[in-house]
Amino acid sequence: MEMLWFVVFALLLAGYFALEGFDLGVGLLLPVLGRTRETRDRMVAAMAPYVLANEVWLVAVAGTLFGVYPLLEGRVLFGLYPLVVAMLLSWILRDAGLWFRRRVDGPRWRGFWDAMIAFGSLGLSFGWGMTLYAAATGFTASPVHPLGLLLGVVVSLLFALHGQTFLGWRAPGAFGTARSGRALLVSGLLAALPALGVLAGAAPYLLEHSAPSATLNVLSVMVLPFAPVILGAQVWVWRTFRPGKDADRVPSFF
Structure with missing residues (x-):
């Protein structure tokens, strides 16, 4: 059961990086590629249908982390408290920007x-x-470290690459070279690679410090039956808003 939940956690974390990664990547590229208001509107419109569905993966990751690996809760929330708060504020600001940018029709707003x-x-x-x-060091080192900062740059660049590939797939020709679904899959795997690398190194620790078998059995009965629903919703979103589904007719996030 411990191995099953480790695989589930790995898939959820990799899925979050691969899916939410292109949303964040498009946001990173907004000042670079969005030279005009129309271009920025089209960039936001391209990712808008996927944002809420992709954020579900983060909720699933957090729930699995604290349910399956309860000993890590204190290390993550208290050991990285300033960083966690900063990321939560960043999340709020990003989503607020998506929701509020068209509430007033003015250039400054x-x-x-x-x-x-x-x-x-x-x-x-x-x-x-x-x-x-910090996770790779067992939460024993401060994330404000040259290697931690370097990994922050690497993840940001991978997300930006993923976001650019997504734009080339979602709106072919509008943001440079058109990209195929296979290219998007490859960039998604690259975006998830740092998370998968850390998980591979942490596998022995996580397997050893999983919740008791009785807890995992209860989680399996309560949570796993809903997995097909989540996957089905993801498939529906991607099929509904695939390229060619009148993306340019939606000017922005609503």
Whole structure:
């Protein structure tokens, strides 16, 4: 049972990095590729249908982490408290930017919330890199370390690459070279690679410090039956909003 839940946790974390990674990547690229208001609107519109569905993976990751590996709760929440707070604020700012940017039709209002989308995306991307470094050290070292900062840069660059590939797939020709679904899959795997690398190194520790078998059995009965529903919803979103489904007719996030 411990191995089963480790695989589930690994898939959820990798899924979050691969899916939410392109949302954050598009946000990172907003100041770079979004030179005009129309371009920024199209970039946000491209990722808008996927944002809420992708964030479900983070909720699943957090629930699995604290349910299956309860001993890590204190280390993550208290050992990384300033970083966790900064990432939560970044998440709030990014989502607030998506929801509020079109509530008032003015250049300053739009510009401010577009900046919040970019700033929040950077905070989350960079924060995830620092969190992975802290996890790789067993939460014994401060994430504010040259290697932690370097990993933050690496994760941010991988997310930006993933976001650019997503834009090339979602709106072919509008943001440079059109990209295939296979290219998007490859960039998603690259975005998830740092998380998978840390999990591979932490596997012995996680398997040894899993929750008791009785707890895992209860979690299996209560949680795993809903997995097909989550996967089915993801499939529906991707099929409904695949390229060619009138993405350009939706000017922004609503």
